[in-house]
Amino acid sequence: MMASCVNLPGQIRTSVVHSGSIRQHGKIAFAPTQRKSTLPGRRLGNTVRAAQSTEDLKSKAGKAGEELKVKTGETGEVFKSNVAQLLGVRGGEQTADKWKIRLQLTKPVTWVPLIWGVLCGAAASGNFTWTPEHVAQSLVCMTMSGPFLTGYTQTINDYYDREIDAINEPNRPIPSGAISETEVVVQFLALLAAGLGTAFALDKWVGHETPTLFYLAVFGSFISYIYSAPPLKLKQSGWAGNYALGSSYISLPWWAGQALFGNLTLDVIVLTMLYSTAGLGIAIVNDFKSIEGDRKMGLESLPVAFGVETAKWITVGTIDVTQAAVAAYLFLGLNEPLYGAILTALILPQIFFQYKYFIPDPIKNDVKYQASAQPFLVFGLLTTGLAIGHHNAGL
Numbered sequence: 001m002m003a004s005c006v007n008l009p010g011q012i013r014t015s016v017v018h019s020g021s022i023r024q025h026g027k028i029a030f031a032p033t034q035r036k037s038t039l040p041g042r043r044l045g046n047t048v049r050a051a052q053s054t055e056d057l058k059s060k061a062g063k064a065g066e067e068l069k070v071k072t073g074e075t076g077e078v079f080k081s082n083v084a085q086l087l088g089v090r091g092g093e094q095t096a097d098k099w100k101i102r103l104q105l106t107k108p109v110t111w112v113p114l115i116w117g118v119l120c121g122a123a124a125s126g127n128f129t130w131t132p133e134h135v136a137q138s139l140v141c142m143t144m145s146g147p148f149l150t151g152y153t154q155t156i157n158d159y160y161d162r163e164i165d166a167i168n169e170p171n172r173p174i175p176s177g178a179i180s181e182t183e184v185v186v187q188f189l190a191l192l193a194a195g196l197g198t199a200f201a202l203d204k205w206v207g208h209e210t211p212t213l214f215y216l217a218v219f220g221s222f223i224s225y226i227y228s229a230p231p232l233k234l235k236q237s238g239w240a241g242n243y244a245l246g247s248s249y250i251s252l253p254w255w256a257g258q259a260l261f262g263n264l265t266l267d268v269i270v271l272t273m274l275y276s277t278a279g280l281g282i283a284i285v286n287d288f289k290s291i292e293g294d295r296k297m298g299l300e301s302l303p304v305a306f307g308v309e310t311a312k313w314i315t316v317g318t319i320d321v322t323q324a325a326v327a328a329y330l331f332l333g334l335n336e337p338l339y340g341a342i343l344t345a346l347i348l349p350q351i352f353f354q355y356k357y358f359i360p361d362p363i364k365n366d367v368k369y370q371a372s373a374q375p376f377l378v379f380g381l382l383t384t385g386l387a388i389g390h391h392n393a394g395l
């Protein structure tokens with residue numbers, strides 16, 4: 001978001017050794033994202049888990065780490081820096097500092113889409129004013145959504161991915177032994193408690209009779225859990241996982257921001273869930289890289305199910321048609337032609353980059369496409385929030 005800051009999730013891609021081959025990892029996730037890499041790691045995880053012991057995996061991790069150094073040295077793609085470590089992006093340097101490791105587990109780079117979503121929701125409420133109290137309430141809501149609940153989400157995701165990470169990313173905090181499993185469990189429980197507690201406190205602060213923010217936080221935490229943890233582990237399913245990711249990064253923080261300052265209405269719920277389909281499209285972009293591994297594992301990602309040619313058109317269709325439908329709603333449903341025109345103007349460069357990068361080679365150019373097009377999508381979200389806010393303020 002959800003991503004890259006505006007990575008509607010974004011992630012810096014590096015190469016990672018996977019089962020003897022090199023995989024391109026990292027998504028400019030929406031935020032959005034930012035699931036670990038392309039879905040290969042996460043998807044191959046279960047089989048590996050079933051077939052091998054943790055010890056076995058750890059020894060492979062050592063080897064993989066060595067190979068990784070050699071291969072990435074060749075390509076020079078690893079982004080090794082302290083900043084990368086702190087942001088939780090791939091290729092960051094390892095550290096012994098426990099607090100830096102704890103921060104790395106929360107992948108701060110993935111907080112951005114959620115923070116942005118709160119901003120869009122606050123704009124859509126039509127009630128936000130630049131008073132110290134409103135600014136403070138927004139900042140607390142952003143903290144609840146970003147560092148606390150996204151931090152919880154990412155930490156729990158790493159916890160449940162620890163065995164496959166031992167192969168794919170042996171230098172991650174858990175497989176490398178930099179932090180113990182118990183410490184990680186304590187961390188995600190503490191973040192969850194902080195997120196839920198802050199949501200409840202915010203409800204009190206703004207005088208909600210029904211603790212809407214608390215309910216949203218509980219719902220979001222539940223989705224986070226079933227996304228990463230067995231038995232559901234939604235991330236293993238192409239459609240459900242991608243939609244859960246896209247919608248959680250677009251809809252949930254928006255709803256929180258809007259509920260904070262105004263009313264969360266059914267039309268906005270429907271609109272943002274529709275908008276989340278564009279988030280789904282963005283998540284699917286990242287599946288092109290992992291076709292081979294997914295096919296081997298019998299995973300029906302969209303590119304596996306439909307083939308690259310059809311899937312790439314479905315992907316851009318999802319992204320473009322969704323936004324075009326929202327623009328039409330701004331023009332015709334809300335009678336906000338200026339905002340409709342701005343949103344349309346923001347869709348055009350995305351189509352341009354689809355033709356320039358994604359359509360010619362979705363496997364090779366996925367990152368380039370995400371990096372070029374996503375900022376326009378993200379500002380389209382804000383435009384939509386402002387349009388709704390303008391409309392609500394005029395009612």
Ligand SMILES: C/C(=C\COP(=O)(O)OP(=O)(O)O)CCC[C@H](C)CCC[C@H](C)CCCC(C)C
Nearest residue numbers: 035036037145149150157217220227248252253
């Ligand atoms: C853990 C997430 C992505 C990582 O996915 P994956 O493991 O496939 O990729 P990596 O292997 O690269 O790690 C994000 C999952 C998002 C989740 C479905 C829902 C997030 C919910 C929000 C944090 C809740 C916010 C609620 C609030 C705004 C009221």
